[in-house]
Amino acid sequence: MTEHEPHDRLYVLDRTDLQQLFDALRTRGYTVIAPQIENNVIIYGAVDRVEELPIGWTDVQAGGSYRLARRGDDALFGYTVGPHSWKRFLSPPLRMLWRARKTADGFEFIDDGSPPPRYALVGVRACELAAIQRLDDIYTRGAVIDDDYQARRGAAFIVAVNCGQAGATCFCASLGTGPSVGPGYDLALTELMEGEHRFVVAVGSERGAEVLAELPHRAASEGEIELAEAIVAQAASQMGRTLETAGLQELLYRNVEHPYWDAVAERCLTCGNCTLVCPTCFCFTIEDTTDLTGQIAERWRRTDSCFSTAFSFISSGSIRTSAKARYRQWLTHKLAGWQDQFGNIGCVGCGRCITWCPVGIDLTAEVAALRAEDVGQPPAEPILEMA
Amino acid sequence: MATKRKPRLAVWKFASCDGCQLSLLDCEDELLAVTGQVEIAYFLEASRAVLEGPYDVSLVEGSITTPGDAERIREIREASKFLVAIGACATAGGIQALRNFADVREFTAAVYAHPEYIDTLKRSSPIAEHVFVDFELRGCPINKYQLVEVISAYLHGRKPNIPTYSVCMECKLRGAPCVMVAAGIACLGPVTQAGCQALCPAYGRGCFGCYGPMETPNTAALTAWWRDQLGMAPAAIQRALRTYNAGSEAFRKESEAYEHAHD
Known part of the structure; x- marks a missing residue:
């Protein structure tokens, strides 16, 4: 990824054209993983259609409590984060490392040979992108590299989303990890609800630019850029929690x-x-x-x-x-x-x-x-x- | 090469519903593999053919509720190299341990025309209160995959992979949303041992505690939250703790803390 002037690469994608983004990602062989509602909770899972997103829903969170509520509009990303995180897809909770069969003089490995999945992660929030980068430190920048993580991570296409609101248990602003999405995404969206329902799009990588080039889009106006900045600033002002990190x-x-x-x-x-x-x-x-x-x-x-007690056994x-x-x-x-x-x-x-x-x-x-x-x-x- | 003698397996029953024994029969696909590896020497639920002991592995279902039981379990222990207590009855006294909170003579007087014929103990107790138990497999009923895991581990001299942490670990592993946090449903999952793959929470129900207390259960903190945040009545909290594992120490003590509390 090369450095770029932010304004040079801000575009607008209409809400009605968002399905084309999903389709373009699927055509490129990605399984699109995005927020969706399951059992009254917003989780992450495979989706084909934009209509499967939690349209018009938000979440109300507190210590030990999570409830969904209607927003009163048709926002696609009008909530914060739920119980799932993207580590579920990049570092699955349960994974077989190898299987072996006994032979007459020892054993042999049985190779299932399946390639790592190619995920397009849609709706990655600023804090979540920072979390993925923490996992990168652990799994790919230490003395031992986790091959499976590295393969999944390398293949993953990240569509980040700037938060337009913060929840009562949010405190990313204290840690400098949000709510504005930092570098490391392929595309980053800011959802604008005022006027025409549309997204301001930032491009963070060559492959992000390639995908955007296949979609109907136009350059963002100064007004749209200011609106997007105001939305994220509003989220920053709504943090329900703070954590003093000094010392x-x-x-x-x-x-x-x-x-x-x-x-x-x-x-x-x-x-x-x-x-x-x-x-x-x-x-x-x-x-x-x-x-x-x-x-x-x-x-x-x-x-x-x-x-768990077994952890330190x-x-x-x-x-x-x-x-x-x-x-x-x-x-x-x-x-x-x-x-x-x-x-x-x-x-x-x-x-x-x-x-x-x-x-x-x-x-x-x-x-x-x-x-x-x-x-x-x-x-x-x-x-x-x-x- | 001489044929290695297959280990002899026996399945015993005490005060119980037979559900855990049925878990073994319910193995279906794995059952043939089990019988290929062990000789079923005593399993009345499945066969009248009985082989004399000693037995390499004894699976013991049920709790001890009569003086006769207390004697018989000692004989079984003597005849068994490796004894596994299976299910909530064998590991905690079962649902019948509800008698432990009352006077069993009153029950027998109320139920039987001639209670004098009933020779029963005051308490329903787990197998480990009477004899040394090599391994306890929890559940009401036990999970058949965990049973196959214990038998496989025994056969191949390895440690069984049977975690003692909370149901929450399995709930999150399968990606199920927390019913307590997301729906305000009282759930025993945080204080209950894993093993069921979080079956009830995955279907929107609170955990009933079938697998008994997890390794370090903080029942006081959980029930305080139920009472103060979920508005649960003390009597309802006590009932939730007094089911299949009512006799387990952690659930018993906590349920007694709500004994005299008024709604």
Whole structure:
């Protein structure tokens, strides 16, 4: 991708022509994954038609609560984020790594030879694009590269969407990950509802430009560009939560023995929901299985959570048996240890862990409470807790 | 090459509905593979043919509710190398453990014309209260795939992949939306052990807790949320905790906390 003047590459795509974008992506061999409503929740799944999007719906979120509501217009992207995140498609929760068959003198691998799927991810929000880039750091920029992730990621076409509103559990503005979509997309849309229903389109890559070239479009006017900017600014002003990031790492490290963790542990269910909905939580475990006959063995990779006792199980047992140890591990790794590992904060401010915690535990509130009772001194011993 | 003797499998029943034994018969596709790998030595639900012990693997269904049961389970333990308790009755006392919260003599007096003939224990108790259990497979009923997994793991000397974390893990794995967060439905999933693939939440119902408490169940925090945020009455909370795994320690204690609470 080459640098470009933003205004040089802003175009307008009419709402009535959006189906042509879906069709162009499908013609190029992509499976289009986009928001849709299932069981009263906006999730991500395969779609063919624009009409399958949650047209006219929005979401009302709070700690431990999510409800859909009518918007009163026909907006296609008039909501924030639901329980799914794109990691489901780029790093599936359950994946077979290999299968082998016993032979007379050993074993042989059975290669299913299927190529990685080609996804066009439509409706990727700013925080979610930042989350995908966190996953890139983990899976493709470390000492070991995850081939499957790299293949899926490399094939993925990203149609980002600028948020026109923020939810009550959103705090991307605190982390600088949104609501305006940053670099890394192929195309980025801003939905304009005033006047003609249309999208201001930014082009972020050559292949994005190639796709747009196949669609009816025109250059955006100054007025349309200002309107798009105002919409995102409005979302930025609506953030329901904030997270103070100044000195965050030091705050968490020096308060590792703070009694406040006990208060959180009283409420924490250790169910793992926060890690499962988090778009950056990446931990997995490996399971080996055999069939009944012992002729076939398989190795599976399965999403794991630092809230399970098996996660920290070593020869002498689980080393994080208390809820306190597990919640502290999760939060401290996400906001502090991650900085040591990857150079940034592991949280993108999407608010999923707040909304989808069954008992509404709020990461931003817990950090604020800890900050209010900061012990102000570093711990006597260095903290050696790994991801 | 000498033919290796197939391990002998026995299936035993105590106070139960037979549903877990049926899970073995329900294996269908896998059943032939199972019988190809083990010799079914004792399984009255399936065959009257009975082979003498000892047995390599005993699957024990049901809870201990009579003095006779308590004696018989010791004999089975002595005759078994590897004993697996299967289902909520065998691992927590089952639905019949509701008697543990009341006076069983009152029940027998109310039900039987001649209660003096009934020789029963005050409590319905899980197998592990009486003998050493090598592995507990949860569920009401058990999941047939988990049963095949336990048998496969035993046959090939590996650890069975039976997680002890919450139902939420399986719910999110299958991509089902949380019924508590998205619909305000009371769900035991966060405090219940996985194993059912989150069957009920995937169909919009709250988890009933068939697999019993997960590894570190915070029932107090969950039920406080039900009461304060979902407006659930104490009696309803107690009923939710007192089903198939009412006798499990975590569910029993929490249900007792709501014992004297008034609606």
